[in-house]
Amino acid sequence: xxxxxxxxxxxxxxxxxxxxxxxxxxxxxxxxxxxxxxxxxxxxxxxxxxxxxxxxxxxxxxxxxxxxxxxxxxxxxxxxxxxxxxxxxxxxxxxxxxxxxxxxxxxxxxxxxxxxxxxxxxxxxxxxxxxxxxxxxxxxxxxxxxxxxxxxxxxxxxxxxxxxxxxxxxxxxxxxxxxxxxxxxxxxxxxxxxxxxxxxxxxxxxxxxxxxxxxxxxxxxxxxxxxxxxxxxxxxxxxxxxxxxxxxxxxxxxxxxxxxxxxxxxxxxxxxxxxxxxxxxxxxxxxxxxxxxxxxxxxxxxxxxxxxxxxxxxxxxxxxxxxxxxxxxxxxxxxxxxxxxxxxxxxxxxxxxxxxxxxxxxxxxxxx
Numbered sequence: 461x462x463x464x465x466x467x468x469x470x471x472x473x474x475x476x477x478x479x480x481x482x483x484x485x486x487x488x489x490x491x492x493x494x495x496x497x498x499x500x501x502x503x504x505x506x507x508x509x510x511x512x513x514x515x516x517x518x519x520x521x522x523x524x525x526x527x528x529x530x531x532x533x534x535x536x537x538x539x540x541x542x543x544x545x546x547x548x549x550x551x552x553x554x555x556x557x558x559x560x561x562x563x564x565x566x567x568x569x570x571x572x573x574x575x576x577x578x579x580x581x582x583x584x585x586x587x588x589x590x591x592x593x594x595x596x597x598x599x600x601x602x603x604x605x606x607x608x609x610x611x612x613x614x615x616x617x618x619x620x621x622x623x624x625x626x627x628x629x630x631x632x633x634x635x636x637x638x639x640x641x642x643x644x645x646x647x648x649x650x651x652x653x654x655x656x657x658x659x660x661x662x663x664x665x666x667x668x669x670x671x672x673x674x675x676x677x678x679x680x681x682x683x684x685x686x687x688x689x690x691x692x693x694x695x696x697x698x699x700x701x702x703x704x705x706x707x708x709x710x711x712x713x714x715x716x717x718x719x720x721x722x723x724x725x726x727x728x729x730x731x732x733x734x735x736x737x738x739x740x741x742x743x744x745x746x747x748x749x750x751x752x753x754x755x756x757x758x759x760x761x762x763x764x765x766x767x768x769x770x771x772x773x774x775x776x777x778x779x780x781x782x783x784x785x786x787x788x789x790x791x792x793x794x795x796x797x798x799x800x801x802x803x804x805x806x807x808x809x810x811x812x813x814x815x816x817x818x819x820x821x822x823x824x825x826x827x828x
Contacts, residue, residue, distance in 0.1 A: 663694045
């Protein structure tokens with residue numbers, strides 16, 4: 461229980477600091493419009509839950525290794541915990557309470573699933589359990605922890621179940637619209653699927669030749685072929701050539717569609733360009749690091765010759781070594797040493813240790 465209280469207190473402090481930082485940012489920034497990354501964090505989705513679950517699993521596995529690293533737990537924080545807290549800060553800055561409570565609910569769900577995955581891994585690794593002096597206290601603590609976990613997980617499991625149903629419904633709705641609304645003189649300009657416990661509804665807006673009542677009735681019947689027999693189909697046919705007031709309205713609609721396409725292309729091209737720029741900068745940094753790493757071979761060879769007067773040849777170079785067992789690639793400093801007389805193995809090991817200190821590198825491999 462003290463450990464749980466300490467963890468909850470630390471989490472609460474970090475959460476408050478994150479929300480305050482996000483709120484201050486959105487109060488002073490001119491970017492006030494909620495983009496898709498913010499909107500997606502106002503309602504939990506199945507993918508958010510899966511990210512939290514596997515992020516927590518990777519975090520505890522990384523924490524159980526001998527070589528401690530905060531990188532993998534940091535990924536879980538950055539992908540599952542920080543985005544909803546940033547959204548909560550945006551909601552506070554704009555007094556949008558629906559966004560605020562939705563984002564906090566997603567944060568709570570992600571915390572639960574990170575904890576559940578951590579608990580499962582800890583149990584699988586068979587960590588030594590805490591020993592209590594009093595069996596009564598041990599039983600009470602176990603009951604409290606179990607009750608908290610059960611009370612928390614029950615709504616989370618129910619939510620995850622509904623998220624799965626929602627994802628399946630949306631996928632079936634997209635497939636239905638793509639395959640069934642394929643008409644030569646009629647085009648779908650907008651579609652939306654709304655999931656609810658009664659089966660949901662599919663709303664489609666059409667442009668072009670008006671569909672007959674028989675075709676609409678057939679579309680409603682065909683819903684059963686896609687597992688959507690309980691869903692309601694609403695088709696809007698307000699946009700028809702004969703109902704348009706003038707040619708100007710046609711041109712405005714065409715211009716609006718073209719603008720949307722151009723905007724999408726610009727965003728995608730900008731994203732590709734940014735990725736390429738980042739790759740180029742990374743390669744340039746690596747090249748600069750390799751170029752700046754020039755060893756003072758002359759000085760080192762003279763220092764080494766003071767220790768071993770029969771030293772004939774000496775050279776240094778960096779190289780990449782690929783392990784065929786682990787399939788990993790490491791950078792290793794190679795030193796070629798040639799003596800005029802035979803030396804024991806201990807001398808080569810001594811040279812290797814000395815070069816590691818002299819060059820400030822992780823590993824040196826001696827080539828005789």
